Amino acid sequence: MTFAATVLTLYPEMFPGPLGVSLAGRAMADGKWSLDAVQIRDFATDKHRTVDDTPAGGGAGMVLRADVLAAAIDASVAPGIPLLAMTPRGKPLTQARVRSLAAGPGVAILCGRFEGFDERLFEAREIEPVSIGDYVLSGGEVGALVLLDACVRLLPGVMGAASSGDEESFESGLLEYPHYTRPQMWEGRSIPEVLRSGDHAKIAAWRKSQAEIITRSRRPDLWERHIGARVQPPSGARHEEEE
Numbered sequence: 001m002t003f004a005a006t007v008l009t010l011y012p013e014m015f016p017g018p019l020g021v022s023l024a025g026r027a028m029a030d031g032k033w034s035l036d037a038v039q040i041r042d043f044a045t046d047k048h049r050t051v052d053d054t055p056a057g058g059g060a061g062m063v064l065r066a067d068v069l070a071a072a073i074d075a076s077v078a079p080g081i082p083l084l085a086m087t088p089r090g091k092p093l094t095q096a097r098v099r100s101l102a103a104g105p106g107v108a109i110l111c112g113r114f115e116g117f118d119e120r121l122f123e124a125r126e127i128e129p130v131s132i133g134d135y136v137l138s139g140g141e142v143g144a145l146v147l148l149d150a151c152v153r154l155l156p157g158v159m160g161a162a163s164s165g166d167e168e169s170f171e172s173g174l175l176e177y178p179h180y181t182r183p184q185m186w187e188g189r190s191i192p193e194v195l196r197s198g199d200h201a202k203i204a205a206w207r208k209s210q211a212e213i214i215t216r217s218r219r220p221d222l223w224e225r226h227i228g229a230r231v232q233p234p235s236g237a238r239h240e241e242e243e
């Protein structure tokens with residue numbers, strides 16, 4: 001099955017961009033996913049092909065028109081395909097959401113520019129606002145590339161059997177442990193001895209503890225959630241010690 005991606009944008013020439021090379025590019029050439037970049041401006045109705053207008057109530061910048069965007073959506077987004085809008089006002093993108101999207105038939109992504117979208121669009125169509133982080137980009141296109149990259153690498157047969165992704169950062173609620181490779185000695189620094197021990201149980205324990213140390217120091221938010229999930233039994237459940 002082909003994962004069908006549709007991107008609605010004022011800059012279709014930005015696609016596939018980096019997704020046309022390496023892992024994602026090969027997967028596209030192999031027919032594992034497809035990408036349709038739709039020019040929003042093609043759905044404007046006036047002779048100047050206007051897509052935006054000044055904000056109601058005044059203020060800086062321009063706002064994308066709901067009527068033009070709705071026409072673009074209605075003409076190019078297939079029923080049953082989740083429709084996301086890239087905006088810093090959206091819900092932060094997570095690996096869990098990426099995984100659920102990658103397991104589905106595809107995704108349509110609306111890319112904002114200027115000050116954003118006319119809010120009525122979100123009332124009139126089923127649209128999930130998504131942010132890729134707490135910073136402001138000049139438009140949603142880079143966010144769409146990020147989201148698609150994250151989805152495509154999870155499609156069946158794209159990463160290969162060697163990396164199922166199960167041990168990656170976020171999959172276990174922790175950041176990943178550190179990696180090393182040859183040379184054994186580099187600029188006076190050696191690879192941790194345990195990794196050369198051949199003792200797989202010891203290596204697994206070391207990696208787990210490293211993942212915990214790094215998560216605790218770099219991402220206290222993830223660490224708190226991890227600890228909370230571990231120590232709090234689901235409500236109504238009995239403690240193991242009590243059994």
Ligand code: ADE
Pocket residue numbers: 086087088112130131132133134135136137138139140143
């Ligand atoms: N457009 C502008 N900033 C963005 C962000 N942080 N995430 C998604 N889309 C955006």
